[in-house]
Amino acid sequence: MQTDRVVIVGASHASAQLCVSLRRDGWDGEILLIGDEPSLPYQRPPLSKTFLAGTTTIEDLHIRKPAFYEKEQVTFRQARVTGISREAETVTLDDGDTVGYDKLVLCLGARPRPLDVPGMDLAGVHYLRNAADIGAIRDSLRTAERAVIIGAGYIGLEAAASLRKLGVEVSVVEVAERVLQRVTAPEVSAFYDRVHREEGVDLRLGVGVEALEGDDRVSGVRLARGELLAADLVIVGVGVLPNVELAQDAGLTVENGIVVDDHGRTEDPNIFAAGDCANHFDARYDCRVRLECVSNATEHAKSVAGAICGKERPISAIPWFWSDQYDLKLQIAGLSTGYDDVVLRGDPASGRAFACFYFADGRLIAADCV
Known part of the structure; x- marks a missing residue:
């Protein structure tokens, strides 16, 4: 060559x-x-x-x-x-x-997809995408006692789990009606909702954020319905x-x-x-x-x-993902977009290990396994 x-x-x-x-x-x-x-x-x-x-x-x-x-x-x-x-x-x-x-x-x-609300320039407000972001969050954690995470997707929930392990009080605010709504079935969402509440996370679902408040440093998150959540650390995870x-x-x-x-x-x-x-x-x-x-x-x-290099091989692998939260590992194979039916193996309402299979027109298209 x-x-x-x-x-x-x-x-x-x-x-x-x-x-x-x-x-x-x-x-x-x-x-x-x-x-x-x-x-x-x-x-x-x-x-x-x-x-x-x-x-x-x-x-x-x-x-x-x-x-x-x-x-x-x-x-x-x-x-x-x-x-x-x-x-x-x-x-x-x-x-x-x-x-x-x-x-x-x-x-x-x-x-990170930017959150367009007043107060995003306050100290103590962070996105989470690279090592520098984490370094800034760690600095804030030296004095932070109460965190608000905006977004209940994988990044937001993983951050919530990590902060709870560190002893930080955590609220998660999500505009959708359930956690992980964009990527999982209601049964999987309900499972992770229960897990996070049992770990002490305050979940606020179906509500948006109106503004971040504070002088130089963030002190609270004003919700669209008027409630103010105290916060000395805010992490925004609303997509990319x-x-x-x-x-x-x-x-x-x-x-x-x-x-x-x-x-x-x-x-x-x-x-x-x-x-x-x-x-x-x-x-x-x-x-x-x-x-x-x-x-x-x-x-x-x-x-x-x-x-x-002249050795052509088209992209063909089934996509797979994972998410670690607390002691749980969620593994996802395939894409569930457009599913019209789910089949459960195990009981997510009572146990901590189950599988959710997604079907479209009778064809298996994805699976979530915990």
Whole structure:
């Protein structure tokens, strides 16, 4: 194989796997990994759990140790990419430098969806997406006694469980009528509702947030119905937005993510995308999907590496996810969107181990297992 350069933008699960797969598939050219955080690619799921609790370090979370990148001759450069020139096949960095590429892979991830209410600029108000966010939350925890978490999805509930383990009083505010409403059946929601209440979490469902109050530091969360919840720490987890601006500015098609084929290619044959930022067609579910999970990032990266190295293998794996809360592990296989029936094995109303199978038109499409 001729000696070329693959430039990977974003230090993530997808980019770490891409480095592995490129070498395994025979790429003997240069690999340049550009990330805007100081760390090598690290695991994100533990951030809201063991990393928040202080039982793991960023080095513990490295997906691959520094020795791997040295051995496989992967160059890591901390920088932010500010632009792509498709004509010149270069990327521009925030220090003004330009870097040429033969193949460019965008592993840009996603960022927290902003909550547009007054008071978001107060001290003690945090999002939870990267190690720096957790560092700021840890600083707030030194004096915090009462936390309000806005959002009862996986991130919000995992953070609630971690904070309860640390002895912090926690309220969770969710505009939907039940926890995990977007991703699980009512039976699974009811189970986690019960678990969190038993652990002392104050769940406020079916109500939005009007404002965050305080002088310089947050002191309370004003709910839409007028109630004020005392808080000296607020964590916002109301979903994410894919980082697509680089691709969009370069003229690539963007629609709920960077649009790619089932090999991770954009319409530019030399530019690929993988992970949370990429939107591909899933033949199994007969729709385009943008998935936010480690398994998807890993499979995307393998497909992209294969396409670059002439060993094409389309994205085909069943997506799977997990969530750790207290002593419970929820494992999810498939996508439950559009289900019309569920079958339970075990009793979520009384036990702590069960499975929920999702069907659409009589066909099994997903399963939740606790």
